[in-house]
Amino acid sequence: MRVEGVFEWLGQVLGTVIRYIVEALSGFFGFFVTAGHDFLEGLSRTLGMDRSLLSLAALVIGLLLLVAAVRAFFRRAFISGLVWLFLGLWLLSWLIR
Numbered sequence: 001m002r003v004e005g006v007f008e009w010l011g012q013v014l015g016t017v018i019r020y021i022v023e024a025l026s027g028f029f030g031f032f033v034t035a036g037h038d039f040l041e042g043l044s045r046t047l048g049m050d051r052s053l054l055s056l057a058a059l060v061i062g063l064l065l066l067v068a069a070v071r072a073f074f075r076r077a078f079i080s081g082l083v084w085l086f087l088g089l090w091l092l093s094w095l096i097r
Contacts, residue, residue, distance in 0.1 A: 048097035062091040
C-alpha cells in the first residue's frame with residue numbers, strides 16, 4: 001500500500017511539471033502569434049489592402065519585382081529595369097487602395 005502512494009505522488013508531481021511546461025510554452029508561442037497578427041493587421045490597415053493570404057503574397061511578389069528592377073538598374077540594364085519597375089508598380093498599385 002505504501003509503494004502505491006509513492007508512485008501516485010510521483011505521477012502527480014510529473015503531471016504538474018508537464019502541465020507547467022506546456023502552459024509556459026503555450027504562452028511563449030501565443031506571444032509570437034499575437035505579435036504576428038498585430039503586425040499584419042497594422043501593415044494591411046496602413047496600406048489599405050485586404051488582410052488575406054493572396055493579398056500578402058501579391059505584396060511580396062510586388063516588392064520582389066521592385067528589387068529586381070533595382071538590381072537591373074545597378075547592372076545598367078535600363079530597359080529590363082524599366083520593365084520590372086512598371087510590373088512591380090502596376091501590381092502594387094492594383095493591390096493598394
